[in-house]
Amino acid sequence: MKTLSCMIIDDEPLAVKLLESYVEKTPGITLASSHASATQALDYLTQNKVDLIFCDIQMPDLNGLQFARILSHNKARIIFTTAYDQYALQCWDTEALHYLQKPIDYPSFMRAVGKAFRWYDMQEQLEQTTSTLPAAELPEEIDGSKTPTVFDDSFFAKSDGRLVRIRFRDINFIEGLRDYVKIHVEGRAHAVLSLIAMRYLEEILPTEHFLRIHRSFIINLDKMDAYERGLVVVGDKRIPVSDSYKDVLLEYLASRTLQARNEK
Numbered sequence: 734m735k736t737l738s739c740m741i742i743d744d745e746p747l748a749v750k751l752l753e754s755y756v757e758k759t760p761g762i763t764l765a766s767s768h769a770s771a772t773q774a775l776d777y778l779t780q781n782k783v784d785l786i787f788c789d790i791q792m793p794d795l796n797g798l799q800f801a802r803i804l805s806h807n808k809a810r811i812i813f814t815t816a817y818d819q820y821a822l823q824c825w826d827t828e829a830l831h832y833l834q835k836p837i838d839y840p841s842f843m844r845a846v847g848k849a850f851r852w853y854d855m856q857e858q859l860e861q862t863t864s865t866l867p868a869a870e871l872p873e874e875i876d877g878s879k880t881p882t883v884f885d886d887s888f889f890a891k892s893d894g895r896l897v898r899i900r901f902r903d904i905n906f907i908e909g910l911r912d913y914v915k916i917h918v919e920g921r922a923h924a925v926l927s928l929i930a931m932r933y934l935e936e937i938l939p940t941e942h943f944l945r946i947h948r949s950f951i952i953n954l955d956k957m958d959a960y961e962r963g964l965v966v967v968g969d970k971r972i973p974v975s976d977s978y979k980d981v982l983l984e985y986l987a988s989r990t991l992q993a994r995n996e997k
Contacts, residue, residue: 735857737849738782741767742774742797743789743814748835752787752814755842762846771800783809785849787833790815801827810852812845828910828949852910855926888937890916890927897925901942905967907934907951917970919956946982947975960986 739762741752749767756764765783768774772795774786786809790797801811810830814837830852831845887900899916908915908924909931915924935945945951950972952965959966960982963974974982 735784735853737762737784737846737853738765739763739785739787740765740774740777740783740809741787742769742771742792742800743767743787744769744792745789748789748814751837752842755837755839759843759846761850771795771797774800775803778804778807778809784853785809785830785846786811787814788812791817798827801829810849812849855913890925890929892925892927897927899925901939901953902955904938904943904953905956906953906970906972907931909949909951944978944982944985946978947973948977954985 739756741749741756741764743749743752746769749769753764753767756762762785765781766774766777768777771788771792774788775795786804788797788800788811790813795803797811797813797815801813804811805827811827812831812833813829814833814835816835831848833841833845886902887898889896889898891897899918903919905917905919908917912928913926914929914931914934915926917924931945931949931951935943935951938951942954943951944954946965952967952972956967957965958968960974963979964971965974965982966972
């Protein structure tokens with residue numbers, strides 16, 4: 734497992750010191766720099782690279798969400814730290830890795846770091862898969878991503894050094910994370926990881942059964958158990974619905990919702 738270099742951005746000195754103390758006692762991560770503003774951090778990143786950024790949201794001049802959008806093409810993953818819970822959905826829209834609500838205790842910090850380790854491990858796994866799969870078995874490319882071989886009821890996706898058949902009816906939902914997707918399949922203990930563009934999956938999946946509800950999520954409508962307060966429930970997962978996709982989902986739900994009728 735690689736050692737992750739990290740950055741802390743927060744305009745509150747006490748918050749910075751707390752995170753610095755957590756980093757210092759956590760094996761596998763090192764502190765590259767700390768900054769009191771996002772503008773200072775951007776200046777640092779023009780000359781240096783980090784793997785992980787702990788970033789406050791409410792800051793003067795440039796807030797954490799704006800910083801994340803500017804940094805969208807940078808490979809560093811962001812973990813937001815904030816005292817306010819209303820930013821959770823906006824954090825998803827920036828493809829943040831995690832969201833920590835202040836006051837941050839060490840177990841919560843460790844869970845976030847563990848998620849970062851798993852993400853980088855998956856990236857290494859995908860890179861190894863790409864390099865070890867025989868060239869003759871590699872599908873064509875679209876926009877730099879591997880495209881699956883598609884059939885009427887399923888497709889093959891490259892994952893973990895082999896081609897895996899995934900049936901449409903077995904997909905619970907699909908999660909997009911930077912350069913790869915996690916396809917959550919019924920009956921599988923772990924999601925299928927593959928280098929496929931979300932846009933391409935959206936095109937090949939049957940529209941009567943699948944709907945994109947967020948920049949990072951496509952759901953199987955047949956697997957949806959509930960919709961509540963801007964979240965779609967699929968099994969034990971709660972998936973955010975972004976404003977740009979909400980109207981289509983609500984229209985779908987309205988067309989399938991029984992209305993009360995008075996007996997005459």
